[in-house]
Amino acid sequence: MISSLSVKLEINDTKTKQQLEEIIAQAGGFRITGNNNGACDLLILEIADEPDAAFRHLASIQSANLAKHVFLTSKRTESDILIRALKAGAKEFFTQPISTTEVSSALLKLLEQNGDRTKPARVEPRQGKIIDVFGSKGGVGTTTVAVNVATSLMELGNIQSVALIDMNLLFGEIPLFLNMDPAFDWVEVARNISRLDPTYLMSIFTKHSSGIHVLPSPSKIATDSFISAEVVEQLLKLMQSMFDYIVIDSGQAIDDTSMKILEVSDLVLMVGVLSLPCLIKIKRLQETFRMVGFPRDENVKIVMNRYNKKSDISLKEAEESLKRTIFWTIPNNYQATMSAINQGKPLSVIAGGSEIAKSFTDLTAFLGGSGEIKKEKRAFWGLI
Ligand SMILES: Nc1ncnc2c1ncn2[C@@H]1O[C@H](COP(=O)(O)OP(=O)(O)OP(=O)(O)O)[C@@H](O)[C@H]1O
Ligand SMILES: [Mg+2]
Structure with a gap:
């Protein structure tokens, strides 16, 4: 059993970053790592003004095996970006402004996949x-x-x-x-x-x-x-x-x-x-x-x-x-x-x-x- 999963945030948008930090803290079972060069369990990466550069950066992280799982977030919702996110193997794509319940249930799912039974009861999957x-x-x-x-x-x-x-x-x-x-x-x-x-x-x-x-x-x-x-x-x-x-x-x-x-x-x-x-x-x-x-x-x-x-x-x-x-x-x-x-x-x-x-x-x-x-x-x- 693991104690917590390390999360690296590569997010420029201050509000989104702050929101993600809060959701991660609330979820329990995760710790945010500031180690820029080391490997992490989860990378949450923002696709901002230069999608080509961001996807190249993601490809290099993946080829070096530096992130086990990847979530992407962006203000942009063009189908081209979503398809590239999908092809890059991103597990989730959060459109900004991000939804707390959407991110929480994605984190919960990841914990479950990683066999963590210590997850707090308050993170419940959404039931629309x-x-x-x-x-x-x-x-x-x-x-x-x-x-x-x-x-x-x-x-x-x-x-x-x-x-x-x-x-x-x-x-x-x-x-x-x-x-x-x-x-x-x-x-x-x-x-x-x-x-x-x-x-x-x-x-x-x-x-x-x-x-x-x-x-x-x-x-x-x-x-x-x-x-x-x-x-x-x-x-x-x-x-x-x-x-x-x-x-x-x-x-x-x-x-x-x-x-x-x-x-x-x-x-x-x-x-x-x-x-x-x-x-x-x-x-x-x-x-x-x-x-x-x-x-x-x-x-x-x-x-x-x-x-x-x-x-x-x-x-x-x-x-x-x-x-x-x-x-x-x-x-x-x-x-x-x-x-x-x-x-x-x-x-x-x-x-x-x-x-x-x-x-x-x-x-x-x-x-x-x-x-x-x-x-x-x-x-x-x-x-x-
Ligand atoms: N509250 C209302 N007051 C007046 N007219 C209305 C009202 N609600 C709908 N209409 C009018 O009724 C017509 C049919 O509306 P709508 O297309 O929503 O119905 P529908 O039941 O979905 O139709 P259909 O069976 O063709 O799918 C439209 O012209 C609409 O402007
Ligand atoms: Mg109708």
């Missing part, structure tokens, strides 16, 4: 929450809800990482809603599922300016890869170790993959509107879920979108008909949602301060815990 946004019908606003829940969660400030994935398996609209042009999509995941690890997966996601990581659906039919329930399960499991929240736009499909997502989700936001066909559809979906045994009633929360107090069907009538409480209402605001879609921006950016933007902030504060709602939220997740 999966929120499945499920449309009870087409066009009720599922993508609007998924996109704005993901971006609002990130805006809360107390959550470090959020991923948004599109399960409308062909021609999903998330890149359009966020004005993005992602290099990779689901096909890349399905093709490489057997060799996915956090570093590689991170290079497949595209980071949006809001801070969320996005995995879009394919824009053309792929004939050489198959997105199965097993692929989805494996992907989500890995993602739970990397992100605090994973928000999924599931559309309205009921198939093998969407059933798997419903099964493994911590929370299903069932999106509907106050119309008779929609209420009938929600009832049928509830009956189906009860028949297959998941998701359980308490994990499914009904969100009524486009809510207008003057609608023909009142909330009370809807609740009586569904025999369920309506968990949340999102106000009707066609102009704001249309501008958000057309400009490819979240509602908080397009219509910050509006009732609809506030509704998303309050909903995510409830789910993600901030300020006063935190206590209720703890109880809420505790129940699930």
Whole structure:
């Protein structure tokens, strides 16, 4: 058994260096070494303004066997850099600003691999929450809800990482809603599922300016890869170790993959509107879920979108008909949602301060815990 692992930090960014020193001290089982020429168990190296020089330096360290393990960190997230990091054999790649939980769980993993049983209990691996946004019908606003829940969660400030994935398996609209042009999509995941690890997966996601990581659906039919329930399960499991929240736009499909997502989700936001066909559809979906045994009633929360107090069907009538409480209402605001879609921006950016933007902030504060709602939220997740 080893007593502690030596870590060498080659980091120019003062804030990142300080943060890493704190996380390493907190983790226990590691000691930072200032010995510049000797070998170390773990090297954490920053890729800054001159990536070529940094990768050359790394290659020379590796050829001299001076670092058993390497983690890289950078402000840059171009796929070229991520691919080079992967090829260089880096075990982890932390995008700056670095996430404490991401670094802690990487350190924990390293300790486990090195057989240290003395690790302190406080360094727990991340177990991200999966929120499945499920449309009870087409066009009720599922993508609007998924996109704005993901971006609002990130805006809360107390959550470090959020991923948004599109399960409308062909021609999903998330890149359009966020004005993005992602290099990779689901096909890349399905093709490489057997060799996915956090570093590689991170290079497949595209980071949006809001801070969320996005995995879009394919824009053309792929004939050489198959997105199965097993692929989805494996992907989500890995993602739970990397992100605090994973928000999924599931559309309205009921198939093998969407059933798997419903099964493994911590929370299903069932999106509907106050119309008779929609209420009938929600009832049928509830009956189906009860028949297959998941998701359980308490994990499914009904969100009524486009809510207008003057609608023909009142909330009370809807609740009586569904025999369920309506968990949340999102106000009707066609102009704001249309501008958000057309400009490819979240509602908080397009219509910050509006009732609809506030509704998303309050909903995510409830789910993600901030300020006063935190206590209720703890109880809420505790129940699930
Ligand atoms: N709260 C709202 N108030 C008014 N209009 C809304 C609201 N939410 C969404 N919409 C509008 O409804 C339309 C459909 O929205 P969206 O694409 O999010 O729905 P969807 O359920 O994902 O659709 P699809 O079934 O095509 O995937 C858009 O034009 C959007 O502007
Ligand atoms: Mg949609």
